[in-house]
Amino acid sequence: MEALVIDTEAWYEDANTNLRSLKRDVGRCMTESASYEKTMWERIETELEEINVENLGFDHPICSGVLDIKSEPFTNMPGSVSDIFKEPFRKYKLEQNHDIMEACKEFIQNEESKINIDEVLGNINYGEWLDKPEELQDLTKRMLESMGEEGSSASAIRKGSRKIARRADYMMVAQFRKNAELEIVYLETGRPNSSQDKRDRDHKKLIHFSKDSIDTTRNIKNLKKIFNQPSRRQNLTIFTINIAGDVIELYAMQKESGIYKYCLIEEATIPLHMTSPSA
Structure with missing residues (x-):
């Protein structure tokens, strides 16, 4: 079932509907899974039973039917249970690359070496803009253009x-x-x-x-x-x-x-x- 869009006027009714749907889906996952994964869904189900959406606020992920690793119901769970939830996402985690790390450090050092505070601020009078008028004009133009961009199509x-x-x-x-x-x-x-x-x-x-x-x-x-x-x-x-x-x-x-x-x-x-x- 698709989660309902939260109406800020009567959000708790929609949120409770989404929570009930989430509990039902969690129950199905619990039935269909085994071993450690089953243990995870059982713990999630237990935590969801203790949740009162009115105490969370309308913009809480659970109110939209989302399980968020940084929010309830995971906030009170042991790390071992959360690790099971994270397992399908581990494929996106990149191994640390020494060459990339060194390149980043070198870039930061080079950028820091270019900064000369005395040169930048030495001839500035109080009340004057640090940037040149033409730079400010270009920046303002780009800011106004970005404000005119369309919002998310999905939203x-x-x-x-x-x-x-x-x-x-x-x-x-x-x-x-x-x-x-x-x-x-x-x-x-x-x-x-x-x-x-x-x-x-x-x-x-x-x-x-x-x-x-x-x-x-x-x-x-x-x-x-x-x-x-x-x-x-x-x-x-x-x-x-x-x-x-x-x-x-x-x-x-x-x-x-x-x-x-x-x-x-x-x-x-x-x-x-x-x-x-x-x-």
């Missing part, structure tokens, strides 16, 4: 209008054939001093983007033809990147046995540090 389909569709900071679209496009990567980014609240809001936003994109493969005729084959539906994965503060996270979403599964693939600390003339 527009769910919301019923492009005018109120969500906008991702960056988005990658794959074209399979004529008039058959699928949004496959979303990215949200923030300032180096972004708050945890900003990071959490972007996390939820990316989850909704991913779910909307997967749903388009059943709602759009041209995409339905492509993903009508079980093997293609099974391999369909939407990726997201969340950059907030000094952390970058890579996630993936799949829909398996009717359940939307959102899992962390990799996270890393961005080596940010402030520099000053006295440093």
Whole structure:
């Protein structure tokens, strides 16, 4: 069953409907699985029974029928159970490559060596823009152009209008054939001093983007033809990147046995540090 779109006016009714559907799908997975996987679904079922959606908020992943590794019901689970949930996503995890790491370090060192604070700020008067007028004009033009870009097509389909569709900071679209496009990567980014609240809001936003994109493969005729084959539906994965503060996270979403599964693939600390003339 497709999860209902949450109505912010009576969201808890739709959320409870989605939770009941999720419990039913989890119960079916529990019946059809064995060994460690069965143990995982049993624990998920137990945790879901304790959840009251009104205590979560309308934008919580569970309210949209999504199992998110960073949210309930996994927050109270032992790591061994969460690891079973992560198993199908491990194929996307890249092994550390020494050559790439060294190339990145060299790039950072080269960029840092180009920064000369005295040269940049030495002849600046108080109240003046650091950038040249023509650079500011070009930047303003590009900002206005980006604001005029259309929002996510997948979000527009769910919301019923492009005018109120969500906008991702960056988005990658794959074209399979004529008039058959699928949004496959979303990215949200923030300032180096972004708050945890900003990071959490972007996390939820990316989850909704991913779910909307997967749903388009059943709602759009041209995409339905492509993903009508079980093997293609099974391999369909939407990726997201969340950059907030000094952390970058890579996630993936799949829909398996009717359940939307959102899992962390990799996270890393961005080596940010402030520099000053006295440093």
